[in-house]
Amino acid sequence: MSNGINTIERVRSIIKRSSNIVFLGGAGVSTESNIxxxxxxxxxxxxxxxxxxxxxxxxxxxxxxxxxxxxxxxxxHENAQPNLAHQSLARLEQQGKIKAIITQNIDGLHQHAGSHIVLELHGSxxxxxxxxxxxxxxxxxxxxxxxxxxxxxxxxxxxxxxxVLYEERLDEDILDSAVDFISKAEILIVGGTSLSVYPAAGLIEYYRGDYFILINKAPTPYDSMANYVIHDHIGKVMSKLV
The missing domain is CATH 3.30.1600.10 (SIR2/SIRT2 'Small Domain')
Structure with missing residues (x-):
């Protein structure tokens, strides 16, 4: 695990060399859009x-x-607008680096920012x-x-x-697709989530690569598993990685 001043530069270098990145995001991605x-x-x-x-x-x-x-x-929140995190991820997709965005959010801001391959675990x-x-x-x-x-x-x-309301199951096809993307990813970036909500948090278990990057303001139960940990705002960090 790495977490320090030089971490962002190391992660940026890794991203620059890759064309197989999957992003898994939670509520923290949307809170920076005032949701x-x-x-x-x-x-x-x-x-x-x-x-x-x-x-x-x-x-x-x-x-x-x-x-x-x-x-x-x-x-x-019909007036909410994409923030730096959404915009940075859309740019990474345009550059051919992001293979899929897997989100727990229901606001559609990833698509609004220009991302196309978005798996919405909890609907829209x-x-x-x-x-x-x-x-x-x-x-x-x-x-x-x-x-x-x-x-x-x-x-x-x-x-x-x-x-997806409480008492309802997640869409099995979307879950299967998320597992497939994560299991084949070279880089897994997880951001804006406490990783405490299942089955979304359990998707990390399917990652087999060497670059598990975790970005969240507060520590998570998975910090010790990550190769790189950055405790900061997801938008601020992502804007420096593109």
């Missing part, structure tokens, strides 16, 4: 209910109006489907809706965001 990490906000409650309860599959089915009240207020606020007929709707349908509960124009069914 709060609601999972770490222990004081975030609504009418005495916890975040985990409100953003759960059973709560959505039983209380869709309350779900959407919380969802629109806390999980949709930009995709929404009718639970009855599967008709697709964009984010505008959720935001610009006269009704509290958005309903399908085709069958009047309730529209559900394509995000």
């Amino acid at each position: 709060p990490d609601f999972k770490s906000n222990k004081g975030l409650f609504q009418q005495g209910r916890s975040v985990e309860e409100i953003v759960s599959s059973s709560f959505f089915k039983k209380y869709p109006e309350e779900f959407y009240s919380f969802y629109r207020k806390h999980l949709i 606020v930009h995709r929404n489907f009718c639970i009855d007929c599967d008709m697709f709707y964009g984010l505008d349908k959720i935001l610009n809706n006269e009704e509290t509960i958005p309903r399908c124009e085709q069958c009047e069914g309730i529209i559900k965001p394509d995000v």
Whole structure:
């Protein structure tokens, strides 16, 4: 493990020589775009209910109006813009270095920055489907809706965001693809995540290379496994690595 003044220069040199990099990112990537990490906000409650309860599959089915009240207020940030981390990763993809971005975030900012190969483990606020007929709707349908509960124009069914709620499983195809990219990567960069949420954190176990680079403001349970550790803001660091 390396963590010091010269670490960024060494990592930059490694990145410069590679064309097979995979990035795994968490909420810390988006907080620098002023999107709060609601999972770490222990004081975030609504009418005495916890975040985990409100953003759960059973709560959505039983209380869709309350779900959407919380969802629109806390999980949709339509005015957020890509930050230095998103922009730097998009440049690395343009240079033919990044093979895939695997994200736990649902805001779509990687695509907004120009990245194309993005695996969204927890879905996206930009995709929404009718639970009855599967008709697709964009984010505008959720935001610009006269009704509290958005309903399908085709069958009047309730529209559900394509995000993974508590009690729901991650998409197996996306997980398999993430495992494939990571297992074949020469360089694995993990950034903006405490690596405490599974199964996302467990994806690191599939990496077989020699350049596991970990960038996070605070220590993680995987620091001792990394070849290079940088405790700093992900945007600041990534902008120096491109």
